[in-house]
Amino acid sequence: MPRLLKSAPGLPPEATAEIADTVQIMLARLRTDREEAATDYAARLDRWEGPVVVPRAVIEAAKASVDPTLMDALHYAHDNIRAFARAQRASIHDVEIELRPGLTAGQRLIPVTCAGAYVPGGRYAHIASALMTIATARAAGVQHVTAVAPPRGAEGIAPEVLVAMNLAGADTILCLGGVQGVAAMALGLFGTPEADVLCGPGNAYVAEAKRQLFGPVGIDMVAGPTDVLILADSSADPAMVALDLAGQAEHGVTSPCWLATDHEPLARAVLALMPGTLDRLPEPNRSAARAAWDAMGEVILCADRDEMAEVADTYAPEHLHVQARDLGWWRDRLRAYGSLFLGEETTVAFGDKAAGPNHVLPTGRAARHTGGLSVHKFLKCVTWQQVDDRALGDLAQATATISRAEGMVGHALTAEARIDTVTRHPRAVNH
Numbered sequence: 001m002p003r004l005l006k007s008a009p010g011l012p013p014e015a016t017a018e019i020a021d022t023v024q025i026m027l028a029r030l031r032t033d034r035e036e037a038a039t040d041y042a043a044r045l046d047r048w049e050g051p052v053v054v055p056r057a058v059i060e061a062a063k064a065s066v067d068p069t070l071m072d073a074l075h076y077a078h079d080n081i082r083a084f085a086r087a088q089r090a091s092i093h094d095v096e097i098e099l100r101p102g103l104t105a106g107q108r109l110i111p112v113t114c115a116g117a118y119v120p121g122g123r124y125a126h127i128a129s130a131l132m133t134i135a136t137a138r139a140a141g142v143q144h145v146t147a148v149a150p151p152r153g154a155e156g157i158a159p160e161v162l163v164a165m166n167l168a169g170a171d172t173i174l175c176l177g178g179v180q181g182v183a184a185m186a187l188g189l190f191g192t193p194e195a196d197v198l199c200g201p202g203n204a205y206v207a208e209a210k211r212q213l214f215g216p217v218g219i220d221m222v223a224g225p226t227d228v229l230i231l232a233d234s235s236a237d238p239a240m241v242a243l244d245l246a247g248q249a250e251h252g253v254t255s256p257c258w259l260a261t262d263h264e265p266l267a268r269a270v271l272a273l274m275p276g277t278l279d280r281l282p283e284p285n286r287s288a289a290r291a292a293w294d295a296m297g298e299v300i301l302c303a304d305r306d307e308m309a310e311v312a313d314t315y316a317p318e319h320l321h322v323q324a325r326d327l328g329w330w331r332d333r334l335r336a337y338g339s340l341f342l343g344e345e346t347t348v349a350f351g352d353k354a355a356g357p358n359h360v361l362p363t364g365r366a367a368r369h370t371g372g373l374s375v376h377k378f379l380k381c382v383t384w385q386q387v388d389d390r391a392l393g394d395l396a397q398a399t400a401t402i403s404r405a406e407g408m409v410g411h412a413l414t415a416e417a418r419i420d421t422v423t424r425h426p427r428a429v430n431h
């Protein structure tokens with residue numbers, strides 16, 4: 001049995017019911033009063049009374065103001081993210097198969113017409129999230145991408161975020177955060193087409209708004225607070241493990257960071273190094289990371305690597321980082337994670353910002369059933385079928401037999417009518 005060397009006291013139960021109520025009330029008003037409600041919420045919650053649709057001139061000014069080194073980094077990251085998403089798109093195909101002579105069926109991958117990308121912007125300016133969501137929708141072949149982000153102060157959306165949205169290919173950018181931002185995309189406010197799919201991370205209000213709107217509009221997933229699990233054996237460097245835990249703890253008090261190891265001296269060393277490592281962060285990040293480590297940090301001592309892998313399968317972390325020998329064994333064995341980071345040379349931050357695979361990932365154990373954001377979330381895998389005379393007899397008979405066994409006589413009649421048609425109007429069979 002794994003043993004906890006540091007347990008996570010956790011947080012008091014979140015006021016989730018209260019958040020759900022608030023979001024429900026806000027969405028009801030947004031559905032009725034539309035733009036007027038959105039601008040009102042923007043003013044009240046985010047003190048934003050400027051234009052909601054970001055004007056072209058503002059985007060151009062942002063491009064001129066952004067540091068060229070950051071611009072190069074954005075291009076580097078965007079190239080990787082887009083190349084990876086395009087490779088994913090190329091890996092899935094339309095299908096056509098003749099199941100029986102005269103019975104042909106197929107699947108087609110049809111991109112949604114409009115995607116809505118939420119780019120969070122409360123504590124940090126989530127520049128990378130703009131690339132991850134928008135570039136992926138574009139690679140899937142989505143025609144129109146609307147992107148929203150909350151204002152950061154009097155200037156509106158942070159210029160770096162605007163530039164990233166523009167680089168990744170957003171068609172319309174709205175300066176709106178939270179529930180009003182999500183709703184504007186779903187309802188097609190401010191002249192935008194109604195989004196068919198909403199994507200992107202956000203805080204509890206954003207996640208709840210997506211959850212409540214889901215149905216007519218699709219969502220990528222309910223992406224909650226980020227989490228990380230590091231698997232380390234005796235070959236790992238305790239200082240590097242401590243730094244990786246502290247670095248991700250920066251996301252804040254709701255973000256769990258876990259270490260599982262089969263080497264007690266490593267666990268003890270990491271525990272001893274954590275306070276000093278957290279102190280390397282500047283404020284306010286230091287306080288956020290300390291709070292996360294205190295409330296959500298766990299160190300789990302396992303008997304061997306099999307037990308470590310079982311812990312990983314159970315925790316189903318968003319980010320899973322292996323700092324151990326025999327990486328091939330781990331890659332084959334591990335089964336539940338949003339994204340896997342193999343080896344000490346890589347780090348979760350690479351995936352968060354620039355490496356290529358998407359950083360919008362399942363949290364809160366959702367990695368048991370889904371992977372992260374990918375072109376698949378913007379593609380409808382639809383099917384079709386066509387039948388000619390050669391297949392009709394057997395197909396209609398099987399259908400009618402099953403239908404009658406189910407008591408569905410109407411269905412049986414529609415099947416049998418096809419045979420009657422053939423009998424009455426025989427056609428040449430063409431091959």
Ligand SMILES: NC(=O)c1ccc[n+]([C@@H]2O[C@H](COP(=O)([O-])OP(=O)(O)OC[C@H]3O[C@@H](n4cnc5c(N)ncnc54)[C@H](O)[C@@H]3O)[C@@H](O)[C@H]2O)c1
Binds near residue numbers: 120206
């Ligand atoms: N899972 C991932 O891939 C991933 C990636 C990046 C960020 N994140 C997460 O995204 C989140 C970002 O959250 P954030 O808060 O910084 O930015 P955010 O943009 O998600 O939320 C800000 C908005 O919340 C709304 N809001 C705040 N308080 C409210 C209230 N009381 N009532 C109604 N609306 C309210 C405001 O309108 C504001 O515009 C973090 O939890 C972070 O962990 C996740």
Ligand SMILES: [Zn+2]
Binds near residue numbers: 348
């Ligand atoms: Zn991170």
